[in-house]
Amino acid sequence: MFLRNPRLLLKSSSFRLITWYTLLFVLSSLAINIYIYTVISAYIYEQSRLEITEDLYDLAEIYREEGIEALRTEIFEDEEDPFIFQLSEGRENTVMLRTPKDREDFDAGALTQTGDAEEGEWLSFSQGDEEYEITSLTFPDGYILRIGQHISGREELLSRIRNVYLYAVIPIILIAYLSGLFIADRALNPVRQLINTLDSIVTSARIDLRVPVRQGDKLNDELISLFNTMLDKIEALMKGMRNVLDNVAHDLRTPMTRLRGTAEVALQSRDNEEALREALIDCIEESERILIMLNTLMDVSEAETGAMKLEMEKINVAPIIDDVVDLYGYVAEEKGISIHKGFPEELYLNADRNRLRQVLANLLDNAIKYTPAGGRIEIEASRREKGVEITVKDTGLGISEEELDNIWERLYRGDKSRSQRGLGLGLSLVKAIIGAHKGHVRVESKPGAGSIFSVYLPI
Numbered sequence: 001m002f003l004r005n006p007r008l009l010l011k012s013s014s015f016r017l018i019t020w021y022t023l024l025f026v027l028s029s030l031a032i033n034i035y036i037y038t039v040i041s042a043y044i045y046e047q048s049r050l051e052i053t054e055d056l057y058d059l060a061e062i063y064r065e066e067g068i069e070a071l072r073t074e075i076f077e078d079e080e081d082p083f084i085f086q087l088s089e090g091r092e093n094t095v096m097l098r099t100p101k102d103r104e105d106f107d108a109g110a111l112t113q114t115g116d117a118e119e120g121e122w123l124s125f126s127q128g129d130e131e132y133e134i135t136s137l138t139f140p141d142g143y144i145l146r147i148g149q150h151i152s153g154r155e156e157l158l159s160r161i162r163n164v165y166l167y168a169v170i171p172i173i174l175i176a177y178l179s180g181l182f183i184a185d186r187a188l189n190p191v192r193q194l195i196n197t198l199d200s201i202v203t204s205a206r207i208d209l210r211v212p213v214r215q216g217d218k219l220n221d222e223l224i225s226l227f228n229t230m231l232d233k234i235e236a237l238m239k240g241m242r243n244v245l246d247n248v249a250h251d252l253r254t255p256m257t258r259l260r261g262t263a264e265v266a267l268q269s270r271d272n273e274e275a276l277r278e279a280l281i282d283c284i285e286e287s288e289r290i291l292i293m294l295n296t297l298m299d300v301s302e303a304e305t306g307a308m309k310l311e312m313e314k315i316n317v318a319p320i321i322d323d324v325v326d327l328y329g330y331v332a333e334e335k336g337i338s339i340h341k342g343f344p345e346e347l348y349l350n351a352d353r354n355r356l357r358q359v360l361a362n363l364l365d366n367a368i369k370y371t372p373a374g375g376r377i378e379i380e381a382s383r384r385e386k387g388v389e390i391t392v393k394d395t396g397l398g399i400s401e402e403e404l405d406n407i408w409e410r411l412y413r414g415d416k417s418r419s420q421r422g423l424g425l426g427l428s429l430v431k432a433i434i435g436a437h438k439g440h441v442r443v444e445s446k447p448g449a450g451s452i453f454s455v456y457l458p459i
Contacts, residue, residue, distance in 0.1 A: 021180035084148040190220040207235045247411035259286045296425040303432030310352040317347040324360040336373035343381035349388045362426040363392040371396035387458040399445040
């Protein structure tokens with residue numbers, strides 16, 4: 001694909017990553033090599049000049065102590081000495097000149113034309129195609145001793161080192177590119193797997209597909225795990241939405257059919273004003289029931305997705321429980337159920353007052369609904385670790401073990417609850433609201449032995 005369209009290659013992340021890596025690798029390698037070359041060059045210069053400098057001061061010492069003849073003997077003693085020696089009286093009058101065997105055609109005039117170097121200074125000059133450098137020392141009596149050397153060998157050595165570095169550039173670039181290709185392939189492999197999985201999901205609509213975790217690289221494994229977790233949540237959300245839609249469609253069918261039937265009956269008895277009034281009242285009750293169900297479903301969805309706006313404040317739980325018990329006290333009394341309370345007068349936590357009241361009302365309503373006449377309900381609250389726990393215990397019908405995991409689902413109604421009024425949304429709303437408060441709920445129940453619903457809210 002890249003060969004057919006080079007622009008795609010230039011825009012690809014792999015190409016740009018490899019290019020940047022190769023460029024940085026080559027630049028860093030060049031910087032290191034230049035530094036090494038500079039150190040080597042300085043060392044070669046220093047060593048070649050150090051030997052001459054030592055000779056210069058040794059000869060100066062011989063001249064001062066033993067005179068010019070001893071100096072001549074010393075200079076001409078070593079026939080293999082590669083250095084050029086010149087002793088002149090003043091700047092022009094050469095008294096003594098010694099050149100290496102391979103430099104017998106050396107012109108001494110070049111030394112005097114170059115000038116006299118200060119102590120520790122080096123001067124360069126050329127003769128023909130050859131390069132030289134000299135240093136000099138002036139004696140107290142006016143004689144000047146110059147020592148020079150042919151630097152072609154040194155420059156040739158440095159040239160060879162430079163050529164080695166230049167020849168190494170191509171392998172360095174090749175190694176950098178291949179290394180970058182390998183690293184880019186390893187680095188982008190998880191991304192490629194994610195893309196392939198997403199492409200499969202889009203083309204096949206299979207939301208159950210996942211990227212395999214190879215347990216190789218921690219960062220990549222975390223990325224793939226997060227991606228798979230996101231897909232799990234999306235799949236769960238879609239299943240939940242599908243179930244909700246199915247349940248809503250199923251639960252709306254009955255009231256909508258009843259609403260339509262009531263309206264049709266009312267139309268057939270248009271002259272009976274009382275029948276029309278009753279039909280309108282039935283229609284309003286059914287529409288109210290539908291609205292309550294839809295609003296509750298929206299509340300559950302908002303709480304579960306974190307979109308519910310909570311008015312968090314520091315509140316005392318005790319008066320809220322009292323209000324709810326007073327509200328449902330008449331219903332319980334009519335049914336012959338006793339309600340008992342047990343909690344301290346002050347029990348503070350941070351929560352949404354109205355939502356907490358809604359949770360307690362749903363739990364107490366459920367307890368009254370499924371507790372037979374003569375039963376007992378206990379509502380208690382206490383501090384637990386870093387939060388507050390509220391329990392609603394009843395002596396009602398209880399819930400079978402098979403149903404315990406399903407009671408928190410939206411629109412779920414067990415066999416025993418179908419004979420009671422309700423939408424099947426109360427407990428799912430309780431769980432969603434408590435979850436939005438970062439708390440949790442749990443239930444303990446046995447058929448015939450009643451149920452205990454516990455709500456834990458952090459302070």
